[in-house]
Amino acid sequence: MLAALQFALIDSINLLLIAVIVAVGIATPQIRGKYAKITSLLIAGDWLGVAALSLPVLLLFDQVRHHIQAFLDGPIFGWILIGTGLIVGLMALKGGDNSKLVEFIMAPLRDAGPKTVLMGFALGVIQSATSAPFYFGLAILAAEEVASRYIFLILYATVALSLPTVTAILVWVVRQRPQSVVGKLFEKARNDPERLSLIASWAVALMLIGLGVAHLA
Numbered sequence: 001m002l003a004a005l006q007f008a009l010i011d012s013i014n015l016l017l018i019a020v021i022v023a024v025g026i027a028t029p030q031i032r033g034k035y036a037k038i039t040s041l042l043i044a045g046d047w048l049g050v051a052a053l054s055l056p057v058l059l060l061f062d063q064v065r066h067h068i069q070a071f072l073d074g075p076i077f078g079w080i081l082i083g084t085g086l087i088v089g090l091m092a093l094k095g096g097d098n099s100k101l102v103e104f105i106m107a108p109l110r111d112a113g114p115k116t117v118l119m120g121f122a123l124g125v126i127q128s129a130t131s132a133p134f135y136f137g138l139a140i141l142a143a144e145e146v147a148s149r150y151i152f153l154i155l156y157a158t159v160a161l162s163l164p165t166v167t168a169i170l171v172w173v174v175r176q177r178p179q180s181v182v183g184k185l186f187e188k189a190r191n192d193p194e195r196l197s198l199i200a201s202w203a204v205a206l207m208l209i210g211l212g213v214a215h216l217a
Helices: 002-011 015-027 034-063 065-073 075-094 099-109 114-129 132-142 149-160 162-176 181-190 193-216
Strands: none
Touching (some): 002 132, 002 149, 034 114, 034 132, 034 149, 034 162, 065 075, 065 132, 075 193, 099 114, 132 149, 149 162, 162 181
């Protein structure tokens, strides 16, 4: 089951959620605990969204578990991983601006409340539903014989939110000490978001290609 976590880790490179967390860090006033409350509720909602979609998808995959096992054991899975990685890389070269989408998402995130959780939930469901690594990871999980794989979804969703959580902590550090090394690195990244997005997308692409090559070896 640990192999599934590789894809959960890739799935954690969620550029939209990370951009939203950074935007919250910039827009939220220096009121004690406000940023922490907003980001905690946002990430909790996103976690619920990932977990909520994971359960029915895993139930569906369970119905065709033997077919999925045959698919995972064959070379086609490796080639699909490589092809997906190449597509992600090519899309990264095309670029794109999600600033308007981030601005729209920010509307209910000015204060901590139920809307913050709901927005996080929506982001979790949408991002997972449109993420190939999400389905790859659950396919591997469905092929396992272990009955505890449904409990394993808790860990899967947690790993899928690991990078955004780390980002939220780093943004908190930057807010407390803007002149620190971390603060200067964040400022540099904020001034060149396209390059950062390209690097992150290519990291995903290379990891998928690497897993595909390893599968074929």
